[in-house]
Each structure stands twice: as C-alpha cells, then as structure tokens.
Amino acid sequence: MIFRAVEDGDLIRQAARGNVEAFNLLVSRWEKRVYNYLLRLTANREDALDLTQDVFLKAYQNLRKLDDGARFAPWLYRIAHNEAYSMFRKRRPESDVADMPPTATETGITVGGNSVFPIELSLAVAGALERLSPEQREAVILKIYQGFKFEEMAEILSCPVSTIKSRLYTALELLKTELAPIEA
C-alpha cells in the first residue's frame, strides 16, 4: 500500500492560494492519466499532449472555483472532455460534435511494446474500440481505463446516469461479442 505524505486535498488548497510547486506536484500525480484519456479520445499524441497542458493550465486558473477537493478528479476530467470537444469543434465547425469520431487510432493507441500481452490482443482491442461510437468509446475509457463511478461520469460528460449506463452497456455488449465470443 502506498501512503502519500501529502493528500491531493492539501495540494489543491495550497495551489488555490497560488503555490505553484503544490500544483506541480498535483500535475505529476494526474498528468499520465489525463494524457492517456485524451490520447484515447483524440487518437493523436501531439493533440493529447497539447490538450493535457491546456487542461492543467485551465485547472490552475480555475482551482479556486472548486469548492470540494474530493471532486477534483471528475472536475479535472470535465475540463479535459470540454477541451477535447472544443478542439474537435474548431477543426470541424460545420459538423455536429456528436458525429465527430476521433477516427483512426493508428497513431493514438499503443499496441504491443513492453506489454505483457501479445500484440495481436492489443490490436484486437484497438480495433474493437475503434468500431464503437465516440460516446460509447468515451464511456468505456472513463469506466474501464479511468475507473470512474457512474455519477462521476455523468458529471464529466454532463448527461444523466441513465444515458451513461445505456452507452456503457451497449458498448460492453459489442466488445464482449468481439473480444469474448461464445465458444462453439
């Protein structure tokens, strides 16, 4: 078990008072998770890195508006979600954002590498995720990879819990069919 000498809540309070070092420590704890979330959302490493920087800058600037430090994670991911979709809108302003899938993940999702899993498995997962709708994919990312609760996901995505559940259940059915088919 890992004990943190300073909890996130303390760092948030110090950072809100203008302590840059406290905020840097907070960033170091969250940057990898936020980056991977944005990487899977945008399917582009440069975009994900730029957005991650923007997310933390906005978080620093608006930290005083966060009343409850315990809600930091969903608050941060909400900023990340909004930043990503703001970028999608800027790039394709004529389209409906809901119809903007962050398409090919060929540059966005790492397969194989140092993973203990075979590369074919990672490829199969990347392919299965690509075939989901953007909303379903984001629900899977937030739940499976980021470990948020339904209520937190609803806050991040600004939609009802029932919608989150519907997206996630549909996505799970599709993924199950592809990744865990019934043996004949």
Place this chain on the structure above:
Amino acid sequence: MSCSPFDLKDYFLEELGGAERKEVEAHVQACRSCREELNRLRLTGTTLLSLREEEIPRRIAFVSDPVFEPSLWRRWWMGFWNTPARLGFGSAALLSVALVFFAVTRPAPVQPVRLVQAPAAPAMPAPLALSAAMEARIDQAADRAVATRTQQLVAEVAAERQRLLMAATEVEFANKRQHAFYMSAADYGPPRPAVEAK
C-alpha cells in the same frame, strides 16, 4: 437474458453495494448461464486492459511568470506581513517610531503659567509660600500637557494602524487583480450534479 437479481454488468463494473454483490455472487454460483455471462464480461474487461497506458512524452510543469513574481523585498515584506503577529509587530513598531520622533522633534510644550498671588499663610514666610504655589501650578500644567500629548500620540498611532490595514487590503486586492488578469476567460465551475433521465 440474465436471470440474476441484479444486472451482471453493474456487478462487473463494481456499481453494486455489498449486500447486492453477495446476492449476485450466490446466484452466479447456482446459475450456469449467469456464471458464463459473468465470465465473458470478465474476459472482456481483462482483454480491454491489455491495452497499456503510455508514458507522457513530456512532463508538464508550471513556473511563476517572472513578470508577476514579487521582488525579494516584497517577498520578505509579504512573508513578514502574513505572520499572525503582524498587528502586534506593526503597532509596537509604529508606537516606538512615533514616540522617538515626537520626543526628538517636538518636545511637549509647556503652557504659560499665570502667576497668581497666593494669600500669605500666617505661619509661612511670604517668599516660601509663593514658591510652593508656583510649583503646584507648574506641576498641574505639566500634567495637563503630558495628558494632552499622550492622547494625541495614541490617536496618531491608531490612525497609522488604520492606514496600514487599508494598505494591506489594497495590496491583497491588487494581488487578486493581478491573478485575474493572468487568467484566461474560460469559465469552469464545479461539476454539476447528475440529472436523472426523465
């Protein structure tokens, strides 16, 4: 279609409470189709997690902008001023300065004393009685002058203290304005509570 008392996906996604989880676990032990369904969900989850996370290519760190960074003197002053005993320090320092200043530059004026002929005491010679009366008047005048001066000094120290408190408030306000200037216009409030579907 699952016959589990609670949704197996909720169980798999760890969205059920302790009692509900136990019910599902007991059911799954007895129901083969639900057990197979849960195994498929678990296999799906394990397979999804085979996609590893990437390290961030460049670490993110923020530094204070030197333009807005306070000078060494200002940082010392803010550090001093932010101590809880600042009022005590401030008051004592001001009082000391004021006392020294007024002692050096403006010695307390002695009000002119009008000599009044005191009635001669029969038992005392005339020059001695006059001297005693004068000393008494001088003492009274000196006491009055000291009291007046002390009141003035106290009032001045109180005014200085008030002025310093106002200055501190202005400094704090200026800091807030500086911070606000540095911020962009984006407005992110705290997360809103989820709204259930109609």
